[in-house]
Amino acid sequence: MDVTDTEAERGFRAEARAWLTANVPTDPLPSGDTAEGFRAHLDWERRLFDAGWAVVSWPAAYGGRDASLWEWLIFEEEYYRAGAPQRVTQNGIFLLAPTLFEFGTREQQDTLLPRMAAGQDLWCQGWSEPGAGSDLAAIGSRAVRDEAAGGWRLTGQKTWTTRGAFCTHLFGLFRTDPAAGRHRGLTYFLLDLDSPGVTVRGFDRFDGDEGFAEVFLTDVFVPDSGVLGGVNEGWSVAMATTGSERGLTLRSPGRFLSAADRLVALGREHGGRLTDVVRDRIAGEWMKAQAYQNFTLAQVTDIVEKRSPGARSSLNKVFWSELDISLHETALELLGPAGQWEGPWSRGFQFSLAGPIYAGTNEIQRNIIAERVLGLPRR
């Protein structure tokens, strides 16, 4: 066991911290889930990119700095410690990119990754449909072969598409072979939301921000270069990287370590009103954030040493999402009626409630844990 930074990691941490200290906006940006806030966040993304901090773990050729997974964790820790803005590019850089690295052709990687890193192409995730949420394999949106044009014609509807109204591109699963088994006939497509036949309707999430969208597709042409991985292999392509969404890359420990620190600071600020019960709860939340970090360190070691976490990524998902809620509930408890006023804690609380729903609901994760980690019989 060695939990200290190496010489190189110390240098990396110092460089990241110095840059963030000098560059993180002092006033918080407006919510990135509104049109105006999204634009403000894009300016920030471009600043990150220009300084080489947008996608630290990617190859330098694509705008990264070839950082190791350990360095990536360090960057995330420093990022949240500095109170830097939310990453509105996350669905591209954290969810699509790992899939592109694993399954993309060289040409797809060369054309798409640099534009994604630079915040030129903004990607949203088009998996869910009205009839396909937890049961993702029930996807009904179709893609029909257009041989003459050298591509596919996509028709159907996606929903819950995060920031879909502000994005330029969508990655999603479409049914290419309706005759095949539910999981077999799906293909992973990459498409431009400006294509003829696409209509996007933004709508409000729980907190009133326009963070959701419905995407309607009617006979939308996507060339063959927009197929990621093999035709009819979309399910396994998508599943190969669901681990990224459930655990590590979407919700690094840095995020919760800094949230726990903010909670501790809130407790100190309200020292006079801090009851033993709330004091106990704050300490408990802080400890959970520590445990999440420790679990993640072990998981990163596994990945670095080429042991796949597999279904264990479901453990991350349940843990961080429930930690996020209890941490915010503790803050609201401490604040009393003022916790109900608009502010960072009530906003954070509302957002935390979505955690056990997106990226595969916690019920589904617990099914996975029970069946695939514990090996319990399936129904």
Added chain:
Amino acid sequence: MRFAPTTEQLDLRDVVRALWEDRCPPAVIRAAATDPADPSILALYRDFAELGAAGLLIDERAGGLGLDENYLVPVLIEVGRAGVPLPITETIAVAAGIAGAVGLDADLAAGNLRVACDLQVSVPAARAHSADVLLAGGWGGRGEITVLYLAGAQLEAVEAMDPAADLCRIQGAAVLHRVADPVLVEQAWNRGVLGAAAELVGLSRRMLDLTVAYVAERRQFGVPIGSFQAVKHQLASALIAVEFAAPTVARAGAALAAGDEDAGIHACTAKALASDAARQVARAAIQCHGAIAYTTEYDLHLFAKRAWFLAAAWGSAAWHRDRIAGALGLPSSGRGPTQ
């Protein structure tokens, strides 16, 4: 012994429920979020007052119904169930005794006055835009209550998570009276606590009903999602929480009506259990719906946000537990929960 509402109480409840079903659909809550003093919202109060419910606790000589908290609880459960965006608990429960002391009882009973409360003085008050009178002070049932007139006061909105909370900081309200009678101040507080608890029970039931109906309809993996144990168990647990909070709220109403010495303790227990139940139900309801719960287009959020707001108002569950611990003679480290 008989621990159930009388036919009369049930009849009153049914009339009130029917009124809200007809006149207070979720669209009305949404309208209140845009304009809390919208004429249609104030008209809603007129309809309610026409049932006589505004003067439920007010003496018959002043034009009230002269009823007690046993009738109040079922009425306010219905107010909660509908998420009525009006200060009804404040007006018909909290203000009833105070109004009698300052000669406003006939106006109140006639439905001509609506009341908001600023219990901690200079903390934003809820629903002030639809109120005419403000009661300031009396937190915890102690101190004195100032009765202020809101016409001509400056109201500065404070944004809240609950879009229909209508929170305002109030300045320049003219003082009409001061009420220092400890019996009246304590009664006002206990009725507020009881009213919030009753509304929370109604909100919990509404959220549960919505969710049970949704999970029976919504299909995934070829079956209704309500057939999954993970969903069933969350809703069963939520129901258990409500079913044990509700009789405790009824008991608190009975204790206040009978003037029991320990009525305040029953009110604390009711508010603590109802707050915890409502929070548990909100959480389960959102989770069992999936993403649709997380939109403002679907109605659930209106009730969940109202429930969180009320759970934190009139003393949180922790605040009431602390009071009960004190009443039980448990020594304390001296630091009470956030008011």
